[in-house]
Amino acid sequence: MEKNGKKPAASSAEKKAARAAASAAKSAAKQAKANRGYVKAGPLVGLILLTGGSAVFGLVFMNPLLERGVEAGLEAAFGARAEVEGLRFRPFRMRLSVDAVSVADAAAPMTDLFRTGRLEVRLSPSAALRGKVYVEEASAASIELGAARKTSGALPGAPEPEPRTKRPAPEIPALVDWEAFDAEALLEREKSKLAAPAAYEAAGKAYAEAVDRWKGRRETSAAAVDKARASSKAVLAIDVKAIRTAGEAARALALVKAAAADVRSVGTEAKAVAEGVRSDSAALDRLAREARSAADRDAAYLRSLVTPGSGAARAALEPAVRALLTDKAETGLYYGGRFLEAASRFRDSGSGEAAAPGAGTDRPAFRGRDVVFPGAAFPRFRLGLLASSFKAGDSAWYVELRELSSDPDRVPGPSSLKLEVRRGGSLVRADARADLRRSAGGAWEAGLTLAHLPFDLGDALAGAGLSGFSGVLEGASELRGGPGGFTSVLETEVRNPVVAAPSGSLGRAAADALRRAGAVNLRAEYEAAPDGKDTFSLSSDLDRIIAAAVESEARRYAARASRDLDTALREYVGRDLEGLLAPGKEFEVLAKGAEGDSASATSLEKSLDGKQSEVEARSKALGSDLLKGVTVPKIGP
Amino acid sequence: MFLKLIARVIVILSSNTNPVQIAAGVASGLLLALLPAGNLLWILLFLVLFVSKAHYGMALVSMAVLKLVAPAAAVPLDALGWTVLNAPALRPAFTALYGMPVAPLTRFNNTLVMGGLLAGIVLWVPAFLAARAGVTAYRARLAPRIAGGKFVTALKKVPLVSALAKAVGAAARIAGPAD
16 A cells, blocks of 8 residues: 555656656757857847947937037137037938037137038048048038127136237327427437437446446555555665675665565556556447447437438338237237147147057056058048138128148148138238148248228327328238248238328328329338247338428428437437436546556556665675685586 | 856856857957957957857956956057057058058057957967866866865855855846856
């Protein structure tokens, strides 16, 4: 029973074991089947679905991501906040459109460096497949420079920019009004420009310093000479004939020698003082002569102010023209500089010269170095052409930017910017090229053409009696530069020059002469040096025109005015400046005294030398007397 | 998290999975760890791993672990990549490749990518052989000894190890026979 009773239980266990074994075998078979081959079908399908899902996700979120990417790129290039609105990328057509792009000015965060209207961009698919961005062509509906912003465009943590200071208005020298000519008043007005006061002051100061330098030493030397003279009296009084013995002669000789040594020492110092004073005297005399010749030059300058054709008109015009040109050029150069800076940053970011191992410790991880192979078709970023043609107010603008690249050595030409502004019949055309290739060293050049451009100095020349000087500008300018400096030449013609409200006799004469001449030529040269020593020169035929127009009147007035001015200047020099040379007289006295001391010491020295010779002769004579009658034995074989 | 990772590794090692697949996973993880991510080459290699029968769980584990030590190898990898990329004999080939579409997206011209790829390929075979031998040895000798040993029995009483054992059990149930 027991066995029979156990049998079913054993059978059940066996069945369970058999089922388990069958299950394990089934599982192992399944596993073995799964392990066959090299590719899993399930993950492959999953991967395809994942890729499709990623593509859909990318298409939905691609535009905001790209927008942020473009903003980051622009912010890195311009160092200020950038905003890209409404970016839409159509990858299959490789077209990109943006509703607006604005980039703040890092140097003036409350203004935009530029702001564009709608942008249409065509990208190169070939470059995109190579991981590069090549904008083959872009067009902007409008471009605006320097527009005000509502919020600051400074990047977080960016240093506070230095405010751009407006240059003070230049001082315009007035042209002389002959009818109410006042030599004293003109002299007073021009005093700050005269060279003589400074020259006189320098000479007087040099004299005073020389007196201070030599006075004490000369007094000490004079006292020493006096003392030596006094102490030598007793020695010089020695009666040589009264010396009877060799012993007396030796004592007298010792006294004379001691006195002579003292006098020689005193004389050396007296001569050194006289020599030094003489040397300074030559330099001081030269300074005094220069001061007087500066007065002569000042007289010539003052006379030129009342002599038409001498450059006075040009001198009056120069600061105003320079200020006008500087204001206009500074604006252009400012924007040029900002874009050049951004282009340089593009270049520096895309050369492929990454940091060496260990360098750039601020980086989170070392990212290796990119080796750039020659002949690569595309740089990392290249803007082939950005063109914009639009109207702003009553002006028609055309902007064309070519070949902006992260690697200028890999594009066919230098970066260039063409700008044209037409307004009415006038035209301003700028054509700039910047060669940012490393071999070119960042050289750039720009040409500017002006045609029928209204020109109005307003009240800039009012002080010169030429208020409302206007005309029409025709001309051209060339600028060439590199890192640190540039040179520019502007050659223009002011056609139909008109002075709306002339004042003063010369102002009125100039206004008439300009109207009759019909044109004035101007040539301005400006050189901005890296050391900050900028130079500006202006040449014009304005003086010739005015001089020719007022020649006869000028002869009459200018001669008299010149005489009056000369007199006024001489009086001023005699009254106020010659006094500055007063220390010169004291120095003269000092020099004479020093010479006297030197002569006195020399004379005393000679006297003592003579006395020494006498004593020595007497000594010899006494020695010879002693040896008389004494036979000296012969020495030798 | 860390315990589960260890548990998962133990489960993988102890399961019926072909040692060749585990070894391929370990070697592929090494290759992906040496290669900087964020380029087309890395993505392609990852996809190949994903659809291949190499054990990607093991690959992910080995990649995660080796990624931690990969920065230490950056300097020699950079030097290797620089040497290869600047080898005069290979320059024409690289220049042609650089000008081809898609190829630059792999960033093969980066010294770390090139160095990592070469080092990964060269080390793949030894890593594969070593891992396969290791798994076989573990299953044949180490696993039974560890399971039945007095030391392990005593160790299982330690709370941390007990937790680990539970995690292994849980992971084994979740993983099932497929792992």
